[in-house]
Amino acid sequence: MQPVVARGADIVIPLPITAGVLWGVFVLALLVVGAISWMFVHHWGYYGVEGNNRVFVKGLYFTACIGLFVLSALLISAYALTS
Amino acid sequence: MSISFDQGEVVLFEVRKHWFVLVAELGFCVLGTLLPMVLYAVVSVLPLTFSTPGNGLLLFAVCYTFWVLALIVVMAYLWTDYYLDVWVVTNQRVIDIEQRGLFSREVATMQLSKIQDIATDVRGFIATMIGFGDVRIQTAGNEREFVIRGVAYPDKVRAQVEAALESHGAIAIKLNTAGQAAVPPGEPLV
Numbered sequence: 001m002q003p004v005v006a007r008g009a010d011i012v013i014p015l016p017i018t019a020g021v022l023w024g025v026f027v028l029a030l031l032v033v034g035a036i037s038w039m040f041v042h043h044w045g046y047y048g049v050e051g052n053n054r055v056f057v058k059g060l061y062f063t064a065c066i067g068l069f070v071l072s073a074l075l076i077s078a079y080a081l082t083s
Numbered sequence: 084m085s086i087s088f089d090q091g092e093v094v095l096f097e098v099r100k101h102w103f104v105l106v107a108e109l110g111f112c113v114l115g116t117l118l119p120m121v122l123y124a125v126v127s128v129l130p131l132t133f134s135t136p137g138n139g140l141l142l143f144a145v146c147y148t149f150w151v152l153a154l155i156v157v158m159a160y161l162w163t164d165y166y167l168d169v170w171v172v173t174n175q176r177v178i179d180i181e182q183r184g185l186f187s188r189e190v191a192t193m194q195l196s197k198i199q200d201i202a203t204d205v206r207g208f209i210a211t212m213i214g215f216g217d218v219r220i221q222t223a224g225n226e227r228e229f230v231i232r233g234v235a236y237p238d239k240v241r242a243q244v245e246a247a248l249e250s251h252g253a254i255a256i257k258l259n260t261a262g263q264a265a266v267p268p269g270e271p272l273v
Contacts, residue, residue: 011130012132012133013131014133015133015134015135015139015142016136018136025149040159043167047167047188061155061159065152068148068155072148075141075144078138078141079138081137082137082141083137
């Protein structure tokens with residue numbers, strides 16, 4: 001990161017985060033969350049989380065995760081357009 | 084299911100931590116979703132300007148989405164740890180399954196006939212009002228003590244284990260609730 005630069009009354013802090021960097025973080029998050037989710041599903045199945053609980057938790061968890069990934073992809077795309 | 088049961092062994096009930104224990108842990112995560120908003124509000128009143136290649140508000144929104152995603156994963160982890168940390172009481176034994184995270188799981192069993200002490204411990208205002216506490220089971224020998232913390236209605240759990248003992252042939256049991264005198268073996272159970 002660039003050093004803090006004073007300009008006028010405000011201190012300007014450069015954040016050189018491009019859309020490419022965000023896409024990189026997105027892919028990394030996808031891999032990490034994917035791996036952890038696989039472990040969750042294995043635990044819930046193998047150690048006997050019962051039917052209804054499993055369906056509810058799985059549904060809630062994957063809906064939230066997929067929703068947030070879709071939202072972040074849209075936001076990154078919008079950010080790329082403003083760059 | 085990773086537990087194998089003997090022939091004729093029947094699961095009587097399962098004991099888990101009180102829902103309040105889970106909700107209290109999840110509550111921190113829910114509060115955590117507000118943290119970036121608070122930071123944003125604090126930074127916006129400071130004489131700072133962030134220079135970004137694109138729209139700064141969109142960059143904040145992307146970071147916030149990743150933050151919430153991380154909290155969702157943490158919440159799923161907490162629920163998994165809560166759900167898989169359980170006592171399974173059968174007509175022959177108590178199985179103590181202690182889940183520590185995703186990669187550590189300890190399973191220990193105690194035969195009902197070997198149980199000597201069942202102690203309950205409810206501490207604090209919230210625990211007393213909501214009804215959760217610790218339950219400990221001990222044997223006469225040097226075997227490990229079974230402890231489940233933050234269990235819902237510990238006295239009911241003690242009574243259920245006690246009923247399992249009575250109906251499945253255990254005779255010498257001494258109950259010892261924290262703060263009460265122990266009941267000698269052979270005495271009627273409270």
